[in-house]
Amino acid sequence: MIELKSLYKSFEGKEVLKDINAVFENGKTNLIIGQSGSGKTVLMKCIVGLLTPEKGEVLYDGRNFLTMGKKEKKALRREMGMIFQSAALFDSLTVLENVTFPLDMFSNDTLRDRIKRARFCLDRVNLIDAQDKYPGEISGGMQKRVAIARAIALNPQYLFCDEPNSGLDPKTSLVIDELIHGITTEYNMTTIINTHDMNSVMGIGENIIFIYEGRKEWQGSKDDIFTSTNKKLNDFIFASDLFRKVKEVEIQNIEG
Ligand SMILES: Nc1ncnc2c1ncn2[C@@H]1O[C@H](COP(=O)(O)OP(=O)(O)O)[C@@H](O)[C@H]1O
Numbered sequence: 001m002i003e004l005k006s007l008y009k010s011f012e013g014k015e016v017l018k019d020i021n022a023v024f025e026n027g028k029t030n031l032i033i034g035q036s037g038s039g040k041t042v043l044m045k046c047i048v049g050l051l052t053p054e055k056g057e058v059l060y061d062g063r064n065f066l067t068m069g070k071k072e073k074k075a076l077r078r079e080m081g082m083i084f085q086s087a088a089l090f091d092s093l094t095v096l097e098n099v100t101f102p103l104d105m106f107s108n109d110t111l112r113d114r115i116k117r118a119r120f121c122l123d124r125v126n127l128i129d130a131q132d133k134y135p136g137e138i139s140g141g142m143q144k145r146v147a148i149a150r151a152i153a154l155n156p157q158y159l160f161c162d163e164p165n166s167g168l169d170p171k172t173s174l175v176i177d178e179l180i181h182g183i184t185t186e187y188n189m190t191t192i193i194n195t196h197d198m199n200s201v202m203g204i205g206e207n208i209i210f211i212y213e214g215r216k217e218w219q220g221s222k223d224d225i226f227t228s229t230n231k232k233l234n235d236f237i238f239a240s241d242l243f244r245k246v247k248e249v250e251i252q253n254i255e256g
């Protein structure tokens with residue numbers, strides 16, 4: 001579980017995050033949603049320690065990340081897996097070498113065990129057949145799956161994904177969503193996903209935090225969305241006709 005308490009972040013006097021309070025549960029896909037520029041990436045960077053908030057607390061299962069010592073921080077970092085928007089793979093390394101990389105860096109296992117673990121992770125994302133290929137030789141969806149395998153190589157307790165579906169077609173996005181959701185449940189990880197993809201919201205939105213202009217505007221599950229009267233949330237979610245229709249049908253069903 002990750003808990004945020006009254007988080008603030010600004011750049012050159014401009015407040016980008018304002019009083020963010022939230023709880024992200026383990027074994028669930030926690031989504032941070034909001035328009036482009038609303039503060040999702042800044043928030044995720046504050047959580048993982050790539051940015052330092054001015055005020056507030058970030059608690060990893062009760063452990064305060066912002067006040068802990070260097071050594072403790074380093075140890076906690078190893079419990080985190082990350083898939084960032086632009087987190088490209090190493091082009092000059094094979095798929096297998098890409099996944100082995102964090103193990104080479106951070107684990108004390110023998111080379112044999114490291115390769116075994118990397119192959120296990122590649123198998124989990126259904127890519128064992130591509131282990132000797134180079135990133136340039138595989139599709140964007142496959143590259144994302146390699147990034148997921150690499151992110152889970154060290155068996156993290158916490159997984160962070162910033163727009164994991166950017167640049168992917170809807171069908172491939174669904175595969176990636178299901179994969180992240182499956183891994184989260186299987187390993188009981190605390191997973192946080194930044195997205196503005198409505199298919200992801202409706203597919204894996206177990207716990208959704210809606211950010212509007214740097215403030216938490218709403219929190220709930222995908223089912224709660226259909227009954228929410230929050231205007232800003234509705235404007236964001238039901239901007240397209242399709243989702244407006246889905247909501248009308250849902251409400252009719254609820255009212256029986
Ligand atoms: N390093 C930075 N310096 C100044 N402003 C920044 C920086 N990073 C982000 N911002 C600003 O913070 C706001 C939120 O950005 P971001 O978190 O990237 O939005 P999102 O991920 O929701 O699209 C934007 O107005 C952006 O311009």
Ligand SMILES: [Mg+2]
Pocket residue numbers: 040041042162163194
């Ligand atoms: Mg972003």
